[in-house]
Amino acid sequence: MAGGAGSRLWPVSRDSMPKQFIPLLDDGHSAFQATMLRVSGADFDRPIVITNNDFRFIAAEQLAVIGCDAEIVLEPQRRDSAAAVAVGALLAERRSAGGACLLLASDHVIGDEAGFGVAVRKVAGMASSGRIMTLGITPDHPSTAYGYIQPGDIELDIGAHSIARFVEKPDRKTAETYITEGYLWNSGNFAFSAETMVGELQSYAPEVLESARRAVEKAVRDLDFIRLDEAAFASSPTISIDYAVMERTKLGGVLAAEFGWSDIGSWDSLHAVKNRDANGNRLEGDVVAIDTHDSFVRSEEALTAVVGLDGVVVVTTHDAVLVSSMKAAPKVKTLVAELKKAGRREAGEHLRIHRPWGWYQRIDIGDRFQVKHICVKPGGRLSLQRHHHRAEHWVVVHGTAEVTIDEAVQFYHENEAAYLPIGCVHRLHNPGKIDLKLIEVQVGSYTGEDDIVRIEDVYARS
Amino acid sequence: MAGGAGSRLWPVSRDSMPKQFIPLLDDGHSAFQATMLRVSGADFDRPIVITNNDFRFIAAEQLAVIGCDAEIVLEPQRRDSAAAVAVGALLAERRSAGGACLLLASDHVIGDEAGFGVAVRKVAGMASSGRIMTLGITPDHPSTAYGYIQPGDIELDIGAHSIARFVEKPDRKTAETYITEGYLWNSGNFAFSAETMVGELQSYAPEVLESARRAVEKAVRDLDFIRLDEAAFASSPTISIDYAVMERTKLGGVLAAEFGWSDIGSWDSLHAVKNRDANGNRLEGDVVAIDTHDSFVRSEEALTAVVGLDGVVVVTTHDAVLVSSMKAAPKVKTLVAELKKAGRREAGEHLRIHRPWGWYQRIDIGDRFQVKHICVKPGGRLSLQRHHHRAEHWVVVHGTAEVTIDEAVQFYHENEAAYLPIGCVHRLHNPGKIDLKLIEVQVGSYTGEDDIVRIEDVYARS
Numbered sequence: 001m002a003g004g005a006g007s008r009l010w011p012v013s014r015d016s017m018p019k020q021f022i023p024l025l026d027d028g029h030s031a032f033q034a035t036m037l038r039v040s041g042a043d044f045d046r047p048i049v050i051t052n053n054d055f056r057f058i059a060a061e062q063l064a065v066i067g068c069d070a071e072i073v074l075e076p077q078r079r080d081s082a083a084a085v086a087v088g089a090l091l092a093e094r095r096s097a098g099g100a101c102l103l104l105a106s107d108h109v110i111g112d113e114a115g116f117g118v119a120v121r122k123v124a125g126m127a128s129s130g131r132i133m134t135l136g137i138t139p140d141h142p143s144t145a146y147g148y149i150q151p152g153d154i155e156l157d158i159g160a161h162s163i164a165r166f167v168e169k170p171d172r173k174t175a176e177t178y179i180t181e182g183y184l185w186n187s188g189n190f191a192f193s194a195e196t197m198v199g200e201l202q203s204y205a206p207e208v209l210e211s212a213r214r215a216v217e218k219a220v221r222d223l224d225f226i227r228l229d230e231a232a233f234a235s236s237p238t239i240s241i242d243y244a245v246m247e248r249t250k251l252g253g254v255l256a257a258e259f260g261w262s263d264i265g266s267w268d269s270l271h272a273v274k275n276r277d278a279n280g281n282r283l284e285g286d287v288v289a290i291d292t293h294d295s296f297v298r299s300e301e302a303l304t305a306v307v308g309l310d311g312v313v314v315v316t317t318h319d320a321v322l323v324s325s326m327k328a329a330p331k332v333k334t335l336v337a338e339l340k341k342a343g344r345r346e347a348g349e350h351l352r353i354h355r356p357w358g359w360y361q362r363i364d365i366g367d368r369f370q371v372k373h374i375c376v377k378p379g380g381r382l383s384l385q386r387h388h389h390r391a392e393h394w395v396v397v398h399g400t401a402e403v404t405i406d407e408a409v410q411f412y413h414e415n416e417a418a419y420l421p422i423g424c425v426h427r428l429h430n431p432g433k434i435d436l437k438l439i440e441v442q443v444g445s446y447t448g449e450d451d452i453v454r455i456e457d458v459y460a461r462s
Numbered sequence: 463m464a465g466g467a468g469s470r471l472w473p474v475s476r477d478s479m480p481k482q483f484i485p486l487l488d489d490g491h492s493a494f495q496a497t498m499l500r501v502s503g504a505d506f507d508r509p510i511v512i513t514n515n516d517f518r519f520i521a522a523e524q525l526a527v528i529g530c531d532a533e534i535v536l537e538p539q540r541r542d543s544a545a546a547v548a549v550g551a552l553l554a555e556r557r558s559a560g561g562a563c564l565l566l567a568s569d570h571v572i573g574d575e576a577g578f579g580v581a582v583r584k585v586a587g588m589a590s591s592g593r594i595m596t597l598g599i600t601p602d603h604p605s606t607a608y609g610y611i612q613p614g615d616i617e618l619d620i621g622a623h624s625i626a627r628f629v630e631k632p633d634r635k636t637a638e639t640y641i642t643e644g645y646l647w648n649s650g651n652f653a654f655s656a657e658t659m660v661g662e663l664q665s666y667a668p669e670v671l672e673s674a675r676r677a678v679e680k681a682v683r684d685l686d687f688i689r690l691d692e693a694a695f696a697s698s699p700t701i702s703i704d705y706a707v708m709e710r711t712k713l714g715g716v717l718a719a720e721f722g723w724s725d726i727g728s729w730d731s732l733h734a735v736k737n738r739d740a741n742g743n744r745l746e747g748d749v750v751a752i753d754t755h756d757s758f759v760r761s762e763e764a765l766t767a768v769v770g771l772d773g774v775v776v777v778t779t780h781d782a783v784l785v786s787s788m789k790a791a792p793k794v795k796t797l798v799a800e801l802k803k804a805g806r807r808e809a810g811e812h813l814r815i816h817r818p819w820g821w822y823q824r825i826d827i828g829d830r831f832q833v834k835h836i837c838v839k840p841g842g843r844l845s846l847q848r849h850h851h852r853a854e855h856w857v858v859v860h861g862t863a864e865v866t867i868d869e870a871v872q873f874y875h876e877n878e879a880a881y882l883p884i885g886c887v888h889r890l891h892n893p894g895k896i897d898l899k900l901i902e903v904q905v906g907s908y909t910g911e912d913d914i915v916r917i918e919d920v921y922a923r924s
Contacts, residue, residue, distance in 0.1 A: 011765075290797055291790060303782040303808045305473075305797055308790025312771070314783075320765040321778050323785050328753060328770025335752055335767055346765045364825045364835055364901070368876070369859035371833065371901055373826055393857045393879050395903040397831035414830075415905040417855050417879060439826070439833055439903045441857040443877040 001084050002032050002051040002059060002106035003075055007336040007347075008266040008329070011320035012298070015348035020107035021058050024264065026275065029066070031264065032059065032106040036068045038113065039102065043121075048073060048091055049106075050084045056225050057356040057459075073219075076230040079211075081188075082244035083236040086201050086212035087228065093194035100124035101197070103190040109273050111260020119257040123191035126157060126253060132192040132200065133160070134246065136184030136254040137261045142175035145265055145330065147186040147242075149254050150178075156253050163252040166242055184256055186242070187263075196251060205244040211236030222460060267313040267322075268329040271296040294326065318361075319351045356459040357382055358435070370447040372440045376401075376430040383457035384427045390444030390451060392420040394428070399436035402429040425455060463546050464494050464513040464521060464568035465537055469798040470728035470791070473782035474760070477810035482569035483520050486726065488737060491528070493726065494521065494568040498530045500575065501564065505583075510535060510553055511568075512546045518687050519818040535681075538692040541673075543650075544706035545698040548663050548674035549690065555656035562586035563659070565652040571735050573722020581719040585653035588619060588715060594654040594662065595622070596708065598646030598716040599723045604637035607727050607792065609648040609704075611716050612640075618715050625714040628704055646718055648704070649725070658713060667706040673698035684922060729775040729784075730791040733758040756788065780823075782808045818921040819844055820897070832909040834902045838863075838892040845919035846889040852906030852913060854882040856890070861898035864891040887917060 006019035013019035020032040029037070039047050047070040051059050056074055063070055073087060085103060092101045102120060110116045123133035136149050147169055152162030166186060170178060201209040211232055218229035237244075246252055264270045274282045274296070281289055285299035289306045297306055297314045304316045311326040324332060339347035352361040357380030364371040376382070376399075384404070394401065394417060401412045404427040405420060411431075412418050420426050422444060430436035454461065468481035475481035482494040491499070501509050509532040513521050518536055525532055535549060547565060554563045564582060572578045585595035598611050609631055614624030628648060632640060663671040673694055680691035699706075708714055724735045736744045736758070743751055747761035751768045759768050759776045766778045773788040786794060801809035814823040819842030826833040838844070838861075846866070856865070856879060863874045866889040867882060873893075874880050882888050884906060892898035 011767075288797065288801070290793065290800075299783070302778070302780070303473075303801075303806065305782070305784050305786075305801075307784070307786035307793055307797055309774070309785065309787050312785065314785050316764070316778070316783050318764070320767070321761070321776075321783060322767050322769070323771065323774065323776050324767075324769035325771050331752065331769055335750065335769055338752075339750065339765075339767075344765065363833065366859065366899065369899075369901075371825060371835075373833075391877050393855075395855045395905070397828065397903065397905055415853050417881065417903075419879065437828065437831075439831075439901075441859065441879075441901045441903075443857070443859055 001081065001088075001103070002049055002055065003078065003084065004105075004107060006107060006265075008333045009264070009270070010332050010336045011317045011322050011346065012300075012315060014346075014350050016054070016350050017058065017354065018055070018107075019264065021055065021062060024270065025109065030062060031109060033062050033066050033068075034110070035104055035106045035108065036063060036070065037066055038110065038116065039104065040066075040068050044102075045095065045099075046071060048088055050075060050088055052078065053227070058354055060224060071226060072224065073226045074222075074228060076228060076233055078238070079233065079236045080238045081241040082201075082205055082208045082239045083212055083233065085190075085197065085241045085245075086205075086209050086236075087216055089192070089194045089197040089201070090212055090216045093198060097195040098128065098193050100127040100191055101194055103192070105188050105263070107263065108187065108189070109260075109262045109264050111262075111273065112258070115257065115259035119255060119259060120191070122157065122160070123255050126160060126255075127191040127193055127196070130193070130196055130251060131156065131253045132190060132196060132246070132249055132251050133253045133255055134163070135187045135189045135191075136256050137187050138256050138258045139179050139183070139185050142172060142179050143185065144169055144172055144175055145269060146263070148175075148178045148183040149186045150181070150183050151254055151256070157255075159257070160253055160255040163246070163254050166247050184254060185261070187261055188242075190241070197245075200245050200249045200251065204248045205237070205239065208236050208239065208244060266330045266332060267296055267315065267324065268326045271313070271326065296326070317351075320346045355382075356380075356461075358430075360440075363439075365447070368443060368445060368447075370442045372442070374428075374438050374440050376428060376436040378430055378433050378435070380436075381429040381458050382427060383459075383461065384425060384455040386423060386425050386453045386455065387444070387451050388423065388453070389446035390442045391422045392426075393441040393443070394418045394420070395439045395441075397437050397439060399430060399434050400432045401436050401438060402431045403427070404429070463543065463550075463565070464511055464517065465540065465546065466567075466569060468569060468727075470795045471726070471732070472794050472798045473779045473784050473808065474762075474777060476808075476812050478516070479520065479812050479816065480517070480569075481726065483517065483524060486732065487571065492524060493571060495524050495528050495530075496572070497566055497568045497570065498525060498532065499528055500572065500578065501566065502528075502530050506564075507557065507561075508533060510550055512537065512550055514540065515689070520816055522686060533688065534686065535688045536684075536690060538690055538695050540700070541695060541698045542700045543703040544663075544667055544670045544701045545674055545695065547652075547659065547703045547707075548667075548671050548698075549678055551654075551656045551659040551663070552674055552678045555660060559657040560590065560655050562589040562653055563656055565654070567650050567725070569725065570649065570651070571722075571724045571726050573724075573735065574720070577719065577721035581717055581721060582653070584619065584622065585717050588622060588717075589653040589655055589658070592655065592658055592713060593618065593715045594652060594658060594708070594711055594713050595715045595717055596625070597649045597651045597653075598718050599649050600718050600720045601641050601645070601647050604634060604641050605647065606631055606634055606637055607731060608725070610637075610640045610645040611648045612643070612645050613716050613718070619717075621719070622715055622717040625708070625716050628709050646716060647723070649723055650704075652703070659707075662707050662711045662713065666710045667699070667701065670698050670701065670706060728792045728794060729758055729777065729786065730788045733775070733788065758788070779813075781813045817844075818842075819892075822902075825901075827909070830905060830907060830909075832904045834904070836890075836900050836902050838890060838898040840892055840895050840897070842898075843891040843920050844889060845921075846887060846917040848885060848887050848915045848917065849906070849913050850885065850915070851908035852904045853884045854888075855903040855905070856880045856882065857901045857903075859899050859901060861892060861896050862894045863898050863900060864893045865889070866891070
């Protein structure tokens with residue numbers, strides 16, 4: 001499942017590029033990539049990625065980078081986890097009704113991969129015999145950021161029990177009681193057979209199952225993606241798998257596991273799983289810290305200096321800077337909600353906008369002009385388009401561009417410039433083997449992104 | 463005196479544009495402008511600005527903006543305040559040997575302008591009768607950031623005394639004692655007659671006076687500036703006027719004054735003189751603060767959010783971000799020294815580089831290319847130049863450019879582009895009445911600023 005947002009890791013994680021796709025891990029991978037690599041061994045069948053339509057090109061690109069082949073299923077809108085689980089179970093059922101399915105969130109971090117493998121083999125075995133198993137994490141501190149599971153009295157296997165109950169994120173005091181009483185963190189990762197899950201959905205959430213079934217039946221293949229039917233999927237209730245099934249099924253079980261798990265839900269939890277220096281600091285990017293301790297400082301570009309502070313989070317990006325106490329880091333969610341309410345672009349959108357053909361980023365803007373850096377991947381082709389209010393100058397600084405202007409097609413190489421008058425029909429294509437980079441200077445009375453008439457688009461975005 | 467640096471207000475104040483020229487005040491003026499406006503009334507003669515050669519165009523431009531006519535004297539290198547005072551006194555002597563001169567630092571903030579006027583009239587009167595008066599500030603807290611003056615027993619006038627001694631910046635405890643004992647802050651602002659100061663310099667710092675005299679005698683007028691003779695000025699000892707004269711003269715006096723004075727030496731002292739909101743915060747620019755108190759947050763561009771912090775300083779600029787505890791703010795000086803030692807450009811140079819003809823700012827850089835935004839003031843003319851390693855594309859986005867390429871001169875208007883091949887001799891000129899703005903895309907094997915051969919320059923920079 002790779003469809004979430006993760007606003008508490010703002011300004012790095014935003015709706016347009018949420019935390020699971022950000023290279024936050026020490027090895028340079030995103031949590032999504034790490035998750036996919038985790039299930040890419042010989043023990044696993046071809047994985048099914050269920051993600052939001054908006055993230056389809058990011059997901060495909062990140063999978064290509066790690067050489068992972070997966071089925072990418074697109075949710076046309078968000079309907080919480082029950083609908084996603086139903087879709088996954090139905091697709092898995094086509095392959096094998098009784099085989100064990102592993103359902104993983106794509107935004108979790110695992111410290112002990114071997115321990116994870118041991119736990120997975122165990123729950124897979126139990127899933128094959130008809131259980132819906134959830135991975136419970138033995139808490140190492142009374143976290144108020146996670147839901148908890150109270151194991152039941154029935155021992156199913158070594159470390160695995162029936163489930164007494166699920167509980168929501170507690171306050172600190174309650175969390176301490178839970179730990180004393182042997183509760184486990186609810187990791188939100190499950191194992192089940194397709195037929196068991198489908199059966200339980202039929203019993204406890206038939207509307208979810210029915211919507212998912214129709215959405216899968218009417219799904220269309222679009223480029224490399226499976227696009228679920230929009231109307232059918234939309235008719236599903238928005239409910240989590242915990243509420244829909246787990247809290248009600250009699251087939252549930254929980255395995256207590258310890259494999260250094262974190263959902264990296266906010267900057268403080270990310271800091272907790274990262275390697276830190278002797279002062280307890282984690283410094284990433286162009287960062288200097290003086291008389292500073294137990295702090296997380298990350299810079300994407302600007303030189304960032306921290307002086308005389310303990311327990312702070314400082315995150316600087318191209319267009320937004322966050323400074324928070326470590327303790328208040330989960331409140332970033334509230335901050336982002338407020339920014340959204342105020343209509344701030346930075347709340348949900350990065351300055352670098354990813355597109356199927358590559359990306360672009362504004363580098364300057366002023367009265368009647370705007371400048372962008374555009375990167376087109378080899379083979380990438382922008383839509384055939386026209387603008388009503390701006391002319392454009394393209395200066396190629398890397399690679400080769402094939403530029404269509406009205407009827408004419410011409411190649412431009414490094415240090416060559418093309419001029420696109422207002423109103424001309426044009427298209428940009430990278431016919432080469434290396435990235436095409438160009439600087440676009442827009443001049444006109446209006447330079448908004450919505451002054452675009454798409455005449456034709458190879459990525460079906462017209 | 464407007465030659466100082468002010469690294470404790472980094473990253474806003476840098477060597478290339480120090481604090482006295484930054485519009486830090488609530489009315490949008492720089493402290494330099496506020497100082498000049500303060501002495502622009504009918505009571506004052508044409509002011510003499512003594513500044514560093516590097517700041518000549520900034521000073522001239524800021525004076526033009528406020529409509530202030532002044533004599534701008536350029537120090538070829540830094541020689542501390544005694545040499546500057548000597549130069550000022552010698553220039554003033556030419557106008558009137560006995561008239562009262564007011565010597566002001568250009569980086570101070572005055573809260574009560576009327577109170578300042580009253581104090582100035584008082585010290586001017588005493589200066590005319592042969593005293594070297596210094597403005598002492600009645601402390602409102604035991605600051606460790608200022609030097610102190612102990613008034614002597616002799617009362618010269620209401621509020622004015624002889625000087626018992628000058629003392630350096632004390633520790634907190636000593637500062638408390640000083641306050642109990644009636645010491646005053648040493649503001650570094652003076653009043654004297656030219657002949658008195660020249661006489662005392664002759665007695666106590668003859669080398670300083672002699673160097674200054676030769677530097678003034680051999681000075682040349684260069685455009686609108688008086689350029690002191692480099693060799694003569696360089697021969698002056700580097701010493702402050704306090705050490706050179708004030709601690710030794712028998713003519714000294716101090717007036718106790720209260721006019722809301724601050725030297726805005728560091729972010730905490732700037733915060734103290736600014737208007738603050740109900741939470742004790744001062745928020746400037748695109749800033750959001752949640753659960754935050756007694757903090758100073760300033761952003762030049764990026765959306766800057768602060769969550770759950772008390773007593774912090776957050777300053778974000780285009781290329782550098784500072785996050786400090788309010789208490790540690792004076793340590794920024796140490797930080798900047800370390801950055802300089804590490805050879806960091808950001809320590810001393812802004813991203814926007816001011817030139818006599820306008821300014822330029824890098825907006826993007828990559829392998830074999832660089833993009834700049836260039837702004838040329840009406841009438842501004844860049845040097846006739848040539849590059850060995852880069853070609854340039856200029857796209858005009860505002861105003862009109864007169865472009866010389868080898869033998870050809872051509873006009874370019876908004877939305878027109880010029881191409882400058884490697885090695886061509888070229889010049890850019892703004893012949894119009896409004897700013898000329900253009901986007902420059904440089905392409906080549908080396909895009910460093912030092913790949914420039916200046917063939918001719920109207921600003922004498924060849």
